Amino acid sequence: MDVAAARRVGLVFDDRYLTHNTGLDKFGERTPYPYAEPVQHVSRPGLVGRAKHLMDLYGVTDQMVRIDPVIASDEQLLTYHTPEHLAHVKTLSDGYGGDSGSGAPMGQGGDRVARLAAGGTIAAVDAVLRGDVDTAYALVRPPGHHAMADQGMGYCVYSNAVIAAKLAQQNHGVEKVLILDWDVHHGNGTQAAFWSDPSVLFISLHQDDLYPVGWGAVDQVGVEAGEGFTVNIPLPAGAGNAAYAAVFEQLVTPIASQFNPDLVIVSAGQDASVFDPLARMSITTGGYRAMCEAMLAIADACCGGKLVVTQEGGYAAEYAPYCSATIGQTLVGVTDETQRVPEPYGERAVKQPASNVVGLDAEQAIERARQVQAKYWKV
Numbered sequence: 388m389d390v391a392a393a394r395r396v397g398l399v400f401d402d403r404y405l406t407h408n409t410g411l412d413k414f415g416e417r418t419p420y421p422y423a424e425p426v427q428h429v430s431r432p433g434l435v436g437r438a439k440h441l442m443d444l445y446g447v448t449d450q451m452v453r454i455d456p457v458i459a460s461d462e463q464l465l466t467y468h469t470p471e472h473l474a475h476v477k478t479l480s481d482g483y484g485g486d487s488g489s490g491a492p493m494g495q496g497g498d499r500v501a502r503l504a505a506g507g508t509i510a511a512v513d514a515v516l517r518g519d520v521d522t523a524y525a526l527v528r529p530p531g532h533h534a535m536a537d538q539g540m541g542y543c544v545y546s547n548a549v550i551a552a553k554l555a556q557q558n559h560g561v562e563k564v565l566i567l568d569w570d571v572h573h574g575n576g577t578q579a580a581f582w583s584d585p586s587v588l589f590i591s592l593h594q595d596d597l598y599p600v601g602w603g604a605v606d607q608v609g610v611e612a613g614e615g616f617t618v619n620i621p622l623p624a625g626a627g628n629a630a631y632a633a634v635f636e637q638l639v640t641p642i643a644s645q646f647n648p649d650l651v652i653v654s655a656g657q658d659a660s661v662f663d664p665l666a667r668m669s670i671t672t673g674g675y676r677a678m679c680e681a682m683l684a685i686a687d688a689c690c691g692g693k694l695v696v697t698q699e700g701g702y703a704a705e706y707a708p709y710c711s712a713t714i715g716q717t718l719v720g721v722t723d724e725t726q727r728v729p730e731p732y733g734e735r736a737v738k739q740p741a742s743n744v745v746g747l748d749a750e751q752a753i754e755r756a757r758q759v760q761a762k763y764w765k766v
Contacts, residue, residue: 394521394522394692394718394719394720395452395519395520395521395522396450396451396452396520396521396522396523396524396718396719397451397452397453397454397511397514397515397519397520397522397523397524398442398448398451398452398453398454398523398524398526398715399454399455399456399507399508399510399511399523399524399525399526399527400435400439400507400526400527401455401456401503401507403499403500403503404432404435404436404500404503404504404507404526404527404528405432405433405435405436405528406432406496406500407432407493407494407497407500407501407504407528407529408484408493408494408495408497409428409430409431409492409493409494409529409542410428410484410492410494428492429664429665429702430529430530430542430700430702431704432528433704433708434528434701434702434704434707434708434711435526435527435528435698435708435711437704437708438526438707438708438709438711438712438715439526440708441708441709441711441712441728442712442715442716442728445712445716445726445727445728446726447712447715447716447719447721447728448715450719451524451715451719452514452519452520454507454510454511454514454519454520454523455510456503456504456506456507456510456525456527457503457506457507457509457510458499458502458503458506459502459503459505459506459509459545459550461473463505463506463509463550463554464502464505464545464550466550466553466554466557467536467546467549467550467553467580468534468536468537468545468546468550469536469537471537472487472488472536472537472538472539475487475488475538476493476497476498476501476539476544476545477498479493479497479498480493480495480496480497480498480499481495481498482495483495484497486539487501487538487539487544488534488535488537488538488539488540488544489538489539489540489541490540490541490542491529491533491534491538491539491540491541491542491543491544492542493529493539493544497544498544500528500529501529501544501545502545503527504527504528504529504530504531504544504545504547505531505545505546505547505550505551507525507527507547507697508525508527508531508547508548508550508551508695508697509550509551509554510525511523511524511525511551511695511697512551512552512554512555512650512652512695513554513558513559515650515693515694515695516555516559516561516650516693521691521692521693521694522683522686522692522693522694522695522696522718523694523695523696524695524696524697524698524714524715524718525547525695525696525697525698526698526711526715527547527697527698528698529542529543529544530542530543530547530570530656530698530699530700531543531544531545531546531547531548531549531550531576531654531697531699532546532547532548532568532570532574532575532576532577532654532656532699533572533574533575533576533599534546534549534576535575535576535579536576536579536580540575540576540599541572541598541599542700543576546576546577546580547697548566548568548574548577548652548654548697549576549577549580549581551652551695551697552564552566552587552650552652553580555650556586561649561650562586562649563586563587563588563646563647563648563649563650564586564587564588564648564649564650564651564652565587565588565590565643565646565648565650565651565652565685565689566581566587566588566589566590566652566653566654567590567592567639567643567651567652567653567654567682568589568590568591568592568593568653568654568656568699569592569631569653569654569655569656569659569678570593570654570655570656570658570659570699570700571593571594571597571656571658571659571663571665571666571668571700572593572594572597572598572599572656572658572665572666572700573591573593573597573598573599573602573603573619573621574589574591574593574654574699575599575602575603577589577591577654578591578602578603578607578617578619581609581613581616581617582609582610582613582617583609583610583611583612583613584612584613584616585612585613585615585616587616588616588618588642588643588646588648589616589617589618590618590620590639590642590643591603591617591618591619591620592620592622592631592634592639592659593619593620593621593622593659594621594622594623594624594626594659594666594667594668595621595622595623595624595752596621597666598665603619603621604619604621605619605620605621605752605755605756605759606619606759607619608759608760608763614763615760615762615763615764616646616763618638618642618756618760619756620634620638620639620752620753620756621752621756622634622668622749622752622753623746623748623749623752624666624667624668625667625668625669625741625746625748625749626668626669626741626746626749626752627661627668627669627670627671627674627739627740627741627742628669628670628671628673628674628677628741628742628743629741629742629743629744629745630741630745630746630749630753631659631670631674631677631678632674632677633745633749633750633753634753634756635677635678635681637753637757637766638753638756638757638760638766639681639685640681640684640685641764641765641766642760642764642766643685643689644685644688644689645764645765646689647689647690648689648690649689649690649693650690650693650695651682651685651686651689651690651693651694651695652694652695652696652697653679653682653694653695653696653697654697654699655696655697655698655699655711655714656698656699656700656701657675657700657701657707657710657711657714658699658700658701658702658703658707660675660701660703660706660707660710661706661732661736661739661741662703662705662706662707662732663701663702663703663706663707664702664703665700665702669739669741669742670710671730671732671736671737671739671742672709672710672713672728672729672730672731672736673730673736673737673742674742675710675713675714675717676713676714676716676717679696679713679714679717679718680717682694682696683717683718694718696714696718698711705731706731706732709728709729709730709731712728713727713728716728
């Protein structure tokens with residue numbers, strides 16, 4: 388039987404995600420150029436909205452099961468966040484908005500939208516673990532992987548994937564969770580949440596020394612019982628499809644298989660794309676398709692296909708939505724190239740060297756990660 392054809396895929400999306408207001412200027416409330424004309428914040432609503440529209444246009448959503456998001460409760464958010472953080476976000480939300488921590492702007496009413504994003508990821512995980520669907524895509528906003536227990540950070544208000552993973556363990560009896568983060572920025576909030584926890588394997592693929600500074604070094608592996616269950620794979624600027632494919636072949640798939648999770652969550656930020664304004668990586672839509680296929684294979688081999696993809700970053704308004712729509716299409720199993728969401732830049736993207744060649748600096752970075760992880764895994 389064709390596994391892809393038989394796979395039931397859920398989709399979480401809500402128009403209320405488009406109301407999350409990050410205001411003007413790339414860096415939130417403060418612009419480094421106070422006398423320049425303000426511009427729309429780089430984390431803007433159209434990024435997930437365009438992805439959803441592309442999925443509609445290419446018939447992807449017709450092949451998915453609708454999953455309604457829920458408004459995450461205090462009890463659910465407190466599995467990771469502090470009461471003080473919840474109170475701060477509520478105060479901002481009830482007023483005129485502001486920064487929920489460090490570079491995590493939100494507008495009036497933003498608490499409800501952020502809770503809906505966390506609740507969307509929770510709903511996706513619940514649907515998979517109940518058996519309503521096999522896999523799910525939570526196309527949510529705002530993202531979550533930078534949010535710390537006591538503050539928002541990096542456009543993230545609540546830590547969506549962390550909360551969903553903890554609730555999966557509490558409410559569904561899940562023992563081991565793999566969280567794979569391919570956002571170009573390191574998922575520091577996720578790492579912090581499970582730093583000493585051996586029941587969650589956190590793997591991060593990110594541009595080396597980008598954001599946040601000081602997080603995601605190759606030798607950050609966890610502490611105490613959690614030592615070896617944080618896998619950081621920082622890659623040099625310019626790495627593309629070929630380098631990421633090598634990372635999956637040499638590190639991600641072998642380590643994930645040995646961990647043998649009961650649930651797989653992907654923190655999917657499409658900001659490692661070749662056109663993203665906040666990074667310098669070179670992944671194309673084809674690269675995201677390949678990574679999604681690899682994660683599906685891991686989930687199929689380890690946990691009966693129990694995979695949840697939750698949206699993180701991706702800021703190239705003309706390109707990132709195509710990457711996200713490609714992920715949705717890959718989940719439902721579209722393999723006919725004539726029916727695929729197109730690569731908007733055609734052969735110019737496909738033929739770039741990074742799509743086909745692993746550079747020497749990327750090879751060296753992968754080898755450094757392999758040497759560190761060889762202490763804990765057979766790689």
